[in-house]
Amino acid sequence: MSKKVAFLQGNEAAAFGALYAGCDFFAGYPITPSTEVSEVLSAELPKTGGKFLQMEDEIAAMAAILGASLAGAKVLTSTSGPGLSLKQELVGYGCIAEIPCVVYNVMRGGPSTGMPTGPSQSDVMCAKWGTHGDHPAICLTPASVQETYDEVIRAFNLSEKYRTPVMVMPDEIVAHMRERIVFPEPGEVEVIPRKAPTVPPEQYKPYDTSFGDVPPLAAFGSGYKFHVTGLNKMQDGFPTTKAEIVQAEEERQVRKVDANIDDIVQFEEYMLDDAEVVVVAYGSTSRSARYAVNVAREQGIKAGMFRIKTFWPFPDKQIKALACKVKGIVIPEMNLGMCSLELERCAQGKVPVLGIFRVDGEPINPDQILDKIKEVK
Amino acid sequence: MSFDYDKYLRPGKLPHIWCPGCGHGIVMKGLIRAMDTLKLKKEETAIVSGIGCASRLPGYIDCCTLHTAHGRAAAFATGVKMAKPEMNVILVGGDGDGTAIGGNHFIHACRRNIDMTYIIMNNYIYGMTGGQFSPATPTGHKASTTPYGNPDPNFDIAKLAIGAGATFVARGTAFHANQIDKLIVEAIQHKGFSVVEILDDCPTTYGRRNKYKSVIEMMNRLKEVAVPVKAAEKMTAEQLQGKVLTGVLYKEEKPEYIAEYAKVIERAKAAK
Numbered sequence: 281m282s283k284k285v286a287f288l289q290g291n292e293a294a295a296f297g298a299l300y301a302g303c304d305f306f307a308g309y310p311i312t313p314s315t316e317v318s319e320v321l322s323a324e325l326p327k328t329g330g331k332f333l334q335m336e337d338e339i340a341a342m343a344a345i346l347g348a349s350l351a352g353a354k355v356l357t358s359t360s361g362p363g364l365s366l367k368q369e370l371v372g373y374g375c376i377a378e379i380p381c382v383v384y385n386v387m388r389g390g391p392s393t394g395m396p397t398g399p400s401q402s403d404v405m406c407a408k409w410g411t412h413g414d415h416p417a418i419c420l421t422p423a424s425v426q427e428t429y430d431e432v433i434r435a436f437n438l439s440e441k442y443r444t445p446v447m448v449m450p451d452e453i454v455a456h457m458r459e460r461i462v463f464p465e466p467g468e469v470e471v472i473p474r475k476a477p478t479v480p481p482e483q484y485k486p487y488d489t490s491f492g493d494v495p496p497l498a499a500f501g502s503g504y505k506f507h508v509t510g511l512n513k514m515q516d517g518f519p520t521t522k523a524e525i526v527q528a529e530e531e532r533q534v535r536k537v538d539a540n541i542d543d544i545v546q547f548e549e550y551m552l553d554d555a556e557v558v559v560v561a562y563g564s565t566s567r568s569a570r571y572a573v574n575v576a577r578e579q580g581i582k583a584g585m586f587r588i589k590t591f592w593p594f595p596d597k598q599i600k601a602l603a604c605k606v607k608g609i610v611i612p613e614m615n616l617g618m619c620s621l622e623l624e625r626c627a628q629g630k631v632p633v634l635g636i637f638r639v640d641g642e643p644i645n646p647d648q649i650l651d652k653i654k655e656v657k
Numbered sequence: 658m659s660f661d662y663d664k665y666l667r668p669g670k671l672p673h674i675w676c677p678g679c680g681h682g683i684v685m686k687g688l689i690r691a692m693d694t695l696k697l698k699k700e701e702t703a704i705v706s707g708i709g710c711a712s713r714l715p716g717y718i719d720c721c722t723l724h725t726a727h728g729r730a731a732a733f734a735t736g737v738k739m740a741k742p743e744m745n746v747i748l749v750g751g752d753g754d755g756t757a758i759g760g761n762h763f764i765h766a767c768r769r770n771i772d773m774t775y776i777i778m779n780n781y782i783y784g785m786t787g788g789q790f791s792p793a794t795p796t797g798h799k800a801s802t803t804p805y806g807n808p809d810p811n812f813d814i815a816k817l818a819i820g821a822g823a824t825f826v827a828r829g830t831a832f833h834a835n836q837i838d839k840l841i842v843e844a845i846q847h848k849g850f851s852v853v854e855i856l857d858d859c860p861t862t863y864g865r866r867n868k869y870k871s872v873i874e875m876m877n878r879l880k881e882v883a884v885p886v887k888a889a890e891k892m893t894a895e896q897l898q899g900k901v902l903t904g905v906l907y908k909e910e911k912p913e914y915i916a917e918y919a920k921v922i923e924r925a926k927a928a929k
Contacts, residue, residue: 305736305739305740307736323925326918326921326922326924326925326926327925327926327928327929329922331739331740331918333735333736333739335732335735335765336732336761336762336764336765337761339729339732340729340732340735340761340762340765341732343725343726343729343732343733343735343736343762344732344733344735344736344739345736346725346733346736347705347723347725347732347733347734347735347736347737347738347740348736348737348739348740349736349740350723350736350737351703351736351737351740351741351744352740352741353736353740355736369726370726370729373725373726481700499741500703500721500723500737500741500744501700501701501703501721501741501743501744503700504700504721505699505700505719505720505721505722506721506722507667507715507716507722507723507724508722508723508724509716509724510724510725510726511724518670518716519716519724
């Protein structure tokens with residue numbers, strides 16, 4: 281049987297990816313350029329008994345998905361820059377209370393209202409540092425419509441597996457361009473369910489580390505009674521200010537992601553075997569980078585591309601290895617040098633990191649990248 | 658035999674954080690009596706709050722309890738209720754939490770008429786942070802941030818709820834303890850978004866700045882200003898000056914959100 285194919289926009293693919301992953305609750309607020317996710321899910325979710333809510337603001341949408349997730353739903357919200365700024369308050373709540381949820385954020389020009397219809401990659405730091413306090417961060421940056429679909433499914437899986445908010449951040453180009461997409465059959469792509477408690481209700485603790493760094497999460501209304509708070513908490517979910525408990529819990533929340541980097545981090549290596557110049561790229565910018573690498577190769581330059589798929593946790597290990605191998609790193613990005621700083625941190629001064637930074641709402645074209653590749657001596 | 662509150666309280670979580678003389682404990686006991694009257698199952702009841710003294714209440718009650726972020730109780734609770742409509746969802750919080758930072762969520766929860774009950778403990782002040790004025794602080798009164806008297810007009814929370822579309826709105830006071838559970842029972846039984854405002858006291862951060870000599874004096878004020886709606890019908894405008902109506906202030910049958918969304922699901926399935 282041939283697979284179902286479609287010609288879709290990135291945002292539409294995201295909505296269908298969420299449905300494949302079993303999303304049964306969405307709450308959002310209208311914002312350009314991500315509203316199509318809301319529009320598709322408002323039509324699709326109720327067909328299978330799922331719930332779609334348009335809330336009064338971005339914060340409310342984030343709150344609603346966290347509440348629904350605690351009640352056992354698989355949840356998504358979608359937004360863009362200014363909305364992400366608002367949601368950050370409760371992204372932190374999701375991190376400390378350890379509530380699975382997926383936040384889909386289309387990157388548009390900023391700060392503030394910025395350029396609502398222009399592409400950007402300037403929210404990538406916001407994905408890690410946007411909410412206050414120490415916390416884990418997982419952020420995926422897809423580069424095509426198909427990958428947006430696939431990565432939204434993966435985001436749900438990571439969120440459930442590690443019991444933490446996961447962000448998917450396409451830039452506006454990926455979110456709005458149309459491409460062919462092949463839908464996987466049911467069961468073809470793994471969908472990871474939430475780890476359910478194995479103990480009876482009277483023994484249940486929502487942060488019981490005897491089950492590892494990711495304790496099982498019961499659902500409200502499933503026979504289990506427990507307390508959830510945004511305060512630093514003990515294993516039973518009640519607040520504490522005891523120094524040793526707060527320290528241990530904070531470290532565990534970050535460790536559950538950091539200790540599993542190899543399971544979370546995904547990337548693509550393109551013509552890297554003999555590369556002397558590596559272009560590190562993510563999102564739509566990687567499409568220009570691939571073209572530039574191809575042209576460079578035709579001209580006899582040993583160029584390659586390392587494409588970041590998982591922006592957070594950052595692929596430190598891979599970049600450090602590359603920095604020992606190549607003569608220079610080129611980083612094109614639609615911001616004023618956010619990934620560039622991470623690359624410099626990983627390169628530790630071993631090789632130059634040359635940036636091409638655009639924040640004018642225009643994509644970075646292959647010629648710009650090719651010119652920069654040629655600057656590496 | 659005296660009422661057994663322990664069956665709804667979490668063992669080992671008392672004493673509570675509230676100051677001597679604070680009325681929040683009176684409201685919590687009223688809520689517990691109401692839950693008992695209605696025979697609410699603990700594991701099928703969610704109690705959701707924001708931030709502040711009143712919002713610490715869920716931690717003491719042995720249910721599914723969710724202490725959210727400042728002002729966000731109504732939005733979190735909406736998610737819980739939509740995902741698990743069979744649960745009883747009760748919101749608790751204070752006046753600052755519910756009508757300032759949470760004001761938007763509050764009015765929209767009222768507008769949706771989703772079947773939840775919101776108990777607002779109005780002590781006219783931000784107590785936990787030390788007594789700053791809230792949207793409920795009466796004009797002219799003193800708070801730590803209105804040392805020369807509050808220039809802001811204050812909300813009438815019950816009127817706000819009615820105006821925003823809540824279909825059951827009641828008001829009681831911490832003095833009239835025996836009425837609290839009755840109002841909460843009726844509110845929970847009502848199909849739709851119900852609001853119960855309880856006029857409360859904060860002797861620590863509000864009373865002492867506003868010339869109340871004691872908790873008893875604050876409680877006596879609640880007793881004096883409260884006029885049951887029935888009694889008010891026979892009173893003149895002049896007699897009602899400075900009084901506050903108590904009891905069920907508003908009740909209306911209107912389409913409820915969960916039921917309306919069930920129709921959306923039916924229509925979507927039919928259109929498939």
